[in-house]
Amino acid sequence: MSVTLFIQGKQGAKRIELGKRWLLLPVTLIAILVSAYHYNNQRFVDQQVSINTAKHQRQAQKEQVIELKQQTQAQIALLVSHIARMQANLTRVEALGQQVAKKNHLDDQFNFSTEVGVGGVSEIGESVQLDQLLKDMDDLANRIENRQQQLKVLETVVTNHHIDIERYISGRPINKGWLSSPYGLRNDPFSGRRAMHKGIDFAGTEGENVVATGSGVVTWAGSIFGYGNLVEIDHGNGLRTRYGHNASISVHLGDVVAKGQKIATMGSTGRSTGPHVHYEVLRAGQQVNPQKYVYRKPR
Incomplete structure (x- = not known):
């Protein structure tokens, strides 16, 4: 099959005869264009799928980062609570150890106020993981508590009769003043409702001396919610006394105080209606x- 074309020119008509190859050329071009269109369209679809997949992956990674951040914050909070717990226990152990050393004339052999000297050459090992660190801190906290119990037993064994007399709690925490509120249920002065009053209030003049009712170690000397400026003394054998709402505090954490020693001045800090000692x-x-x-006979 062939196609004959006649082209009119100045010199007359020209005859051109087209064979089958010329007829197949448009068909071939159309096929190429259609294939190119489908190829480009498929590439566009594939790229769009790739973009959507990458977008989902980024979103998943973002959520993982947020979750990891929350877990890290929770672990840090747990770590802080562990540190606070150990610091509190160490403070008590150091104060008690200092008292035992001082009362038994061992100050030159034991110093609880300075860091313990440690050192030595060691190889560089693997980095400590947070979970392992928390476990080690738990173990250390338990060891501190055990040492605290051991020190209490040691204190009981080595403390002589004279110290027992000094630790004997008796008398009032003030030199001048009067009982203003007893222990037990009472009408709360702020809410007006019945509430348990877990101490005794002694009212007086602001600035009057507040004294320790027995010798011991100061385990708190600072402000605390409700109590205002508070002094707490550990007398050993599981006994502690607290003196609240002070105007000022005369002792420091870890101090060894004697029976009758001034530890603060009367005030009205914290949840208080006027000068008194809780x-x-x-x-x-x-x-x-x-x-x-308060009313037992002194030894």
Whole structure:
């Protein structure tokens, strides 16, 4: 099959005969164009799928980062609580150890106020993981608590009769003043509702001396919610006393105080309606009625 074309020119008509190859050329071009269109269209679809996949991956990675950040913050908070717990226990152990050393004339052999000297050559090992660090801190906290118990036993064994007399809690935490609120249920002066008052209040003139009712170690000397400026003394054998709402504090954390020693001045800091001392006695960590200690006969 062939196609004949006649082209009219100045010199007359020209005859051109087209064979099958010329007829197949448009068909071939159309096929090429259609193939190119489908190829480009498929590439566009593939690129769009790739973009969407990458977008989903980025979103998933973002969510993983947020989750990791939250987990890290939770672990840091746990780490902070562990450190606070160990610091509190160490403070008590150091204060108690200092008292035992001083009362038994061992100050030159034991110094609880300075860092312990450690050192030596060691090889560089693997980095410590946070989970392992937390576990080590738990173990250390438990060791501190055990040492604290051991020191208490040691204190009981080595303390002589004279010190026992000094630690004997008795008398009032003030030299001048009067009982203004007893231990037990009362009408709360702020809310007007019935509430448990876990101490005894002694009112007086602001600035009057507040004294320790027994010798011991100062385990708190600072402000605390509700109590205002508070002094807490550990007398050993599970007994502690608290003196709240002070105008000023005369002792420091870890100090060894004697019976009758001035530890603060009367004030009205914290949750208070006027100058007074809120006096508490704690046995094994629980508040008990201080009245029997206030009015017991001194040794």
